[in-house]
Amino acid sequence: MMTDPNELVRNAIRSVPDWPKEGVTFRDITPVLQDPRSFRALIDIFVYRYMRQRMDLVAGVDARGFIIGSVLAYELNLGFVPVRKSGKLPFNTVAEEYKLEYGNASVEMHTDAVLPGQRVLLVDDLIATGGTMVAASRLLQRLGANVVEAAAIIDLPDLGGSRLIRDSGLPVFTVCQF
Numbered sequence: 237m238m239t240d241p242n243e244l245v246r247n248a249i250r251s252v253p254d255w256p257k258e259g260v261t262f263r264d265i266t267p268v269l270q271d272p273r274s275f276r277a278l279i280d281i282f283v284y285r286y287m288r289q290r291m292d293l294v295a296g297v298d299a300r301g302f303i304i305g306s307v308l309a310y311e312l313n314l315g316f317v318p319v320r321k322s323g324k325l326p327f328n329t330v331a332e333e334y335k336l337e338y339g340n341a342s343v344e345m346h347t348d349a350v351l352p353g354q355r356v357l358l359v360d361d362l363i364a365t366g367g368t369m370v371a372a373s374r375l376l377q378r379l380g381a382n383v384v385e386a387a388a389i390i391d392l393p394d395l396g397g398s399r400l401i402r403d404s405g406l407p408v409f410t411v412c413q414f
Contacts (some may be wrong), residue, residue, distance in 0.1 A: 246412035249264065287318070290355060298343065317361070322343070330344060
């Protein structure tokens, strides 16, 4: 019986070769979410890390960051705010653009999502190139938030994203690496 919660989570992540294109291995977190034991272990890892830190909000990045971020916010008795892909929010928004391999994309939030000085934990499922997480952090900072840390389930360090995030001045925490 496995007792290390990080290994339990890592072993539950499904690797899908050649998806979405040949040569790419997709790291699928849905088996973690489907299994009550690994899902509980995952959330507990984050809760134990952040339960004694003074924070106001958890911000989750579209879309899998919503799953982890909202559960974590609930467990920590904090509010949750979504960082959405462009064009998905109905109220006044502010956006931050970032570069993709081919072209640009942007993330946005409601202008009233955070108050100046609020301490925010930024959460997503995976850090690859880091562009989305850096853009989300910049967006939160433009709204006046103090982004405490970037947290994710998976880090793909060979793609340089966690280094890019750290180089932007934001600490990074991940449960496992591939």
